[in-house]
């Protein structure tokens with residue numbers, strides 16, 4: 001599905017991605033963790049085509065994608081939830097989804113058959129149901145509470161019909177209860193849509209409760225990868241990131 005081999009990226013003297021090799025299993029739900037500046041966002045930028053690696057390869061569905069423009073990578077089936085809701089604050093939830101659906105299909109279907117307005121409305125409705133925003137159809141994006149703006153961002157990424165979804169801190173800025181509701185919704189979406197999903201997350205309770213595989217970045221390199229149980233007991237990860245006493249805290 002997605003395989004990085006010996007990927008490197010530096011900014012001036014900073015090696016943000018240091019010889020990274022990762023093989024993401026199709027259909028998996030995995031987390032990327034690590035201290036601030038470890039290279040998590042850079043990794044997403046490389047996968048999504050915002051950055052070009054200095055060297056190494058990134059293969060998605062047997063195709064080399066490193067260096068392709070971001071728009072082409074979206075068409076290959078990789079989407080990332082950005083803070084899109086804030087880009088169109090005066091669009092209603094429904095209009096945001098319809099615009100995203102039309103944008104997705106304009107490029108693909110123009111020649112064969114235009115995507116009708118009724119079809120885009122149906123698809124928009126389906127997306128609203130997927131992320132649980134049906135009751136907010138008429139609400140303007142700017143009036144949604146923070147958590148629902150995040151759901152809108154995720155829904156807009158899903159409008160691109162990805163096979164691989166990248167979520168950068170889906171629970172950031174939320175209270176403890178809202179965090180768990182959010183990650184449970186994400187988990188459900190992953191299961192229902194049979195996506196491959198990679199999320200960056202700083203909240204270890206969430207990571208250890210939901211990820212099947214956890215990968216730990218440290219100074220741009222892969223310090224460890226494994227199941228939550230393996231990572232929890234990995235001495236190098238405890239020393240570099242989790243800290244002593246962590247095992248008892250999340251157990």
Ligand SMILES: Nc1ncnc2c1ncn2[C@@H]1O[C@H](COP(=O)(O)OP(=O)(O)OP(=O)(O)O)[C@@H](O)[C@H]1O
Nearest residue numbers: 011014015016034035036037038039040041042043
């Ligand atoms: N565009 C850039 N120009 C210069 N340096 C950059 C750039 N992007 C990232 N870096 C540097 O690369 C390193 C990795 O940054 P990155 O944002 O990927 O880390 P991160 O793990 O996502 O951190 P955080 O948890 O704080 O979001 C850092 O030292 C950062 O300062």
